[in-house]
Amino acid sequence: MRVGLIVDSACDLPYEFRRKHDLFILPVTAVIDGQTYVDTHDPVRTQEFYQSGLLQKGHHAETRAFTTEQIYSLFMEQIVTQFDIAICETVTRSRSQIFQNATEAMNAVMANYEQARAAAGRTGKFSMRVIDSKQIFAGQGLLAAHTLRLIGQKLSKNALRHEVETFTDRIYTCVIPRDLHYIRERARRRGDKSVSALVAFLGKALNITPVLFGQGAEGQPVAKTRSFEVAVEKVMNYATARVEAGLLTPYVSLSCGLTWTEIEDLPGLNRLRDACERHGVELLLSQMGITSSLYIGPGSLCLALAAEPHAFGDFQ
Missing domain, CATH: 3.40.50.10170 (Rossmann fold)
Known part of the structure; x- marks a missing residue:
């Protein structure tokens, strides 16, 4: 069959x-x-x-x-x-x-x-x-x-x-949007008001890059950083520590709206790779597709893994 x-x-x-x-x-x-x-x-x-x-x-x-x-x-x-x-x-x-x-x-x-x-x-x-x-x-x-x-x-x-x-x-997702204005404009065209104009303005004016975390698509801000690189470092730290603590399926999925050269330069990526290799976990690393990149904006990052209930801050 x-x-x-x-x-x-x-x-x-x-x-x-x-x-x-x-x-x-x-x-x-x-x-x-x-x-x-x-x-x-x-x-x-x-x-x-x-x-x-x-x-x-x-x-x-x-x-x-x-x-x-x-x-x-x-x-x-x-x-x-x-x-x-x-x-x-x-x-x-x-x-x-x-x-x-x-x-x-x-x-x-x-x-x-x-x-x-x-x-x-x-x-x-x-x-x-x-x-x-x-x-x-x-x-x-x-x-x-x-x-x-x-x-x-x-x-x-x-x-x-x-x-x-x-x-x-049981799936937990981290999202780093590169440009909150981009997300707000796309959301506005879909009639989705979940990203406010004020948040988008603050993100641009103060150069804030948030980390959104939660189960599935229902993420909430768990960190506000002053650069994309710092936000990536936090997500990689989380994923590496979570891999070491144990997962419910031997995969970590990571998609990036970047060129492959930029992806390979992501801070903390090699540490995550090493942790996955040590613990028998396959890192599913991909370039973000056209559909997802249009949705969240080029330059963004999305990471997912499955684990027992936990908070992002437990693994920093």
Whole structure:
């Protein structure tokens, strides 16, 4: 019985990891300066975006979820015909329409899959589940990596679904936004008022770089620093200490809206690498995808891991 895992373009994972595990990417449409791009997480295209400057805040940009009809077509053509069981993990439903559209598409697929499946020469029933990851970016990537680990354990489909849905509440995420003004403008266009104009102004005027920390997408400021480098150092200190204390899954997911040269120069990255290697943890280091970079702004950073309940300050 073949089990397939689907994630959307907001999920940040290393390209080689996605290719090795045959992850199916549900694209997101990006509209930048009136030009439409489909984000399929192609590493060459992503690098071109970083080098071209298209992701900078001066460009009017937004992301759009694939419609129910578009997702339905993808599921029917590429999922029903290849897998017996499919799990689709989407970016948190509180920030995107993807979960809703994918759920509607799944319902239509389940009512109409038999003919397409028979034409592809696949026998037996098809089962599918759409799961709200409750995560963003690196957090979604961590959940996908853990799900693949569970799939490898050959759990029943009900046990697999239960384990994945339970695990979403055990993921902790750190986000360092490079530019609060960028986030506020993007949030304003989406109708999200969670980032106030005052916070954005103070961040710019006083050169404050915050560290946001919490479970899933519900992060709160836990540190205010005077530079991006100091904020990164705090996050690396946290992650290194948390790895040494123990994790619930042997992965740390880290995505950065930077060039690879800048990523390699991040303070504390090598210490985190060493800690992961000593404790048998895989560091899933990736360049932030187009979708996530547009959402949070170029130059930002997102780190996720899974652990028992704790506070950011416990590991400083």
